[in-house]
Amino acid sequence: MKQPHTFDVIVVGGGHAGTEAALASARMQANTLLITHNINTLGEMSCNPAIGGIGKSHLVKEIDAMGGIMAQAADHAGIQYRVLNASKGPAVRATRAQADRVLYKNFIRYALENQPNLSLFQQGVDDLIIEGEQVAGVVTQIGLKFYARQVILTTGTFLGGKIHIGLDNYVAGRAGDPPAIKLAQCLRALPFRVDRLKTGTPPRIDGRTIDYTQLQVQPGDTPLPVMSFTGNVDQHPRQVNCHITHTNEATHEIIKQGLDASPMYTGVIEGVGPRYCPSIEDKVMRFSERTSHQIFLEPEGLNTHEVYPNGISTSLSYEVQYDFVHSIKGMEQCHILRPGYAIEYDYFDPRDLTATLETKFIKGLYFAGQINGTTGYEEAAAQGLIAGINAACVAAGKEIWCPRRDEAYIGVLIDDLITKGTTEPYRMFTSRAEYRLSLREDNADLRLSERGYELGCVSEAQWQLFASKRTAIEQETQRLRALWIQPGTPAAEELNHKLGHSITREYNGLDLLQRPEISYSQLVSLAYFASPQVAPQVAAQVEIQTKYAGYIARQKQEIAKAQQHEQTKIPAYFDYASISGLSAEITQKLTQIKPATVAQASRISGVTPAAISLLLIYLKKSQQETV
């Protein structure tokens, strides 16, 4: 019997965006096809073998709250876990897992293969089938046609990919994989604005040839952190250490001498690289006063000797790479397994997308991941999730959904992309989120699970787990709110002893917990406030919510204020040219970006408050005319 060729949703690409997109769509009952050029590289970590980190773990936990796979995979593949910013407050804490590449990939592949409603197929995609302004399917490299009204492209670095090592370069999607040249040509024929970006990766080292005895050890955290809300430490494989070494002046000298063979410094590479993840040659040149840069030596897995030297991504020639690597402490005798390289690829201006990541020109066509100018597995996965959810929604005739900036880092990510666009690979940072204190990794489930459950992408089991946690948090908060302590009572004596001074009026448990000098554990260690069995995550949540209460209340006001403009919608075909007084530049920007709301318009760079008041005037005027 012939295989079916018609689906609700087709996902092109099996990386981090593609897998979350396909899984979300299938979880929501859409008949989904994931098509990849190579099933063996599903869930591949092409660069740094780590999940999470500052800003990124927030995305991972939000994906998790929406039923996604990334956090679970990290829990089953993580060989070292750390909580970054542990010494700072909960809003900026971030979990990071060093992952075993193979374990990670296996977990993802297992999940994909066992997901109901999801089919996998191995073939490169060369072309799209487009009917008028509606996508209708894809054509593979041997001419097979698959049909769907919703197609999600997650092409990563494969579109027009070109690898540079020194002045040598060749077309590739990743070291060892072919690029998608025909698809790139086909997409370039569509009216999207396209440009080139660049990213890099360091040479990989054989761990047996590194002299660790001279190096600083960096162990994981104890107790072991967990990434997924449904995960636990028993899922973690064996844990290992990372090590830290540094470049030195000799290293920097070798790099400076080798710049004449640098594709970046000789102008061979046109694409723009990320400022926050510069190559080692960039660091040496731009911060010439620094005599040393730190390098993290991260094991790539439990069953391999391969080591990822984090901090020396480079596109210098192999000879220069060899020399500078050998000048680094502990690496004097090391063997390079794979040369470092830079890769240039096509990306499309994300301002041509709507908040669901659907393109504005072709209905049913979605872009997610590096194709939109982002970098990072987590950023890609977050976009994949949103594209997958919305493709499934549209396929089922349901209402679309995208979180707002005040609801999730995912909302910040997408709003930044579609409103401001990007000229360098976009990475998430906590400072991008204006409502950072409300958007924490610890409360991602509280923020999103309910929505995920309503949409049908959160399983019943996950929902039950979440619902009981939420109830426990409410109960414990209520309990502390109802417990009043009176001055002069024996209970107050015990409290006074702890505080070092006497209370003079009555307080309830939450009042006390709000004080910086009292932690939850200290509070419940008082006999009067002694708690029944409360799970650690529940206790932590009660404590964080109470400690931040004042600031959160302030942010809620700010959010409510912003909501007014958020609710003022701009018609899709609003004629900005009809507004006299708008500068040509602003008119052009608004016409190109077509903001959906006045709030989005106000976030476009260069759009002045005066332009917004003009816009409001004309919106009001056109409303009055139509009434």
Next chain:
Amino acid sequence: MLHSEVELETIVAVATPRGRGGVGVVRISGQHVTHIAASMVGKLPSARQATLATFKDQNNNTIDQGLVIYFPKPHSFTGEDVLELHAHGGPVVMQLLLDAMLIHPCVRQASAGEFSQRAFLNNKIDLLQAEAIADLIDSHSKTAARCAARSLQGEFSKKINTFIQQLIELRMFVESAIDFPDEDIEFIEQAKIKQKLLIILDEMKQILTNAEQGCLLRDGVSLVILGEPNVGKSSLLNALAEQDVAIVTGIAGTTRDVLQQKILLDDIPIHLIDTAGICQTRDVVEQAGIERAWQQVAQADLILHMRDATQLNENGIQAQLNKHSKEGQKIITVNNKIDLTNLTPQVINEKDTVTVNITVKNKQGLDLLKTLIKETIGFNETASTDYLARGRHVQALKQAKEYIQRGLSQLKNTKAVELLAEDLRLAQQVMSEITGEFTSDDLLGEIFSKFCVGK
């Protein structure tokens, strides 16, 4: 934000102050200016050149002769086509010129500040400058005019901007500590953050003092004279106003209603309010007057509680005043008629009260009172009054100061660097409401240009 009345029609207004003057200017702005120019002065004058012309009405009757200047867009004050007619001052000529323009259906009279608003909407001026122009127009005194002119040139904006720069630098350190904890970049020590915060706070206080002075100069204060009948309230009003505004008699209850007068005290506009004497009365008119007096008290910045120095033993209206006055309202007790006692003119500062002894009749102690008024409303003669600030600016500055102070206290709690960061963000946000936006991406740009990040 939303001005639905703005239809962007052609608007016209008399640009010079009301009343008789040597020259009066009528200004018209909008897309129909060329058409109006043709009909009133015969032809469109050369751009930006003062041209002698005869101004005519729609029936070709001459109204006046004067200069006409045409500013084609966008090089005009409003960014639109603008025509100015400089005619002989005087209300009649001005009205005739206005009428001649308003006869055209596409032209309407500008509402207050509408020219500035157009300029603002067309990006010719920023909000600060627009407000400074408004200030310039209704400045009450020469000093205020000078300050408004300076603010227009961006003195205030400049000061605020340096301050914001300092905030950004600090935020850069704090945010990079949060977003790049694994990098071996030198993070600023806590002590240094504290030091920088204190410097910023100091700077803020200075700007605030200046801005508050500016606010005083612009808005002035309202001062209510309150007291029992016949203690000399109206006499004091007349003395301060240096003219006979109020009818003064020896008969208690002469002033039955609220009487107002604007005066300048060292360039500070003061809104003097004389009130009916407070007493127990069955007279309905007097009762109404007393009711109004208390209403004035509720809105006053400063209250002069006048007493008869010969009858100080009695309780008087102190208790009632305590009930009606609000927290933060300043009260000066004025003992009048000391010429009938053995008291001398002087200021007596006690714990919660300040009292001044005067006699209006002999003009003794009046200078003491004036100085005391200036001191009490916070006018600082030595402070520079370069910035004519809006209440809005002062409010923003105060709020920013509060955030920074709270941020400072968060520093003690070392774990709360994210709360310090939040306070700094909020401080910068309220400041940006004065001068313009600053995005998180701008901040990241600062971080990347300063630090080597990317492990």
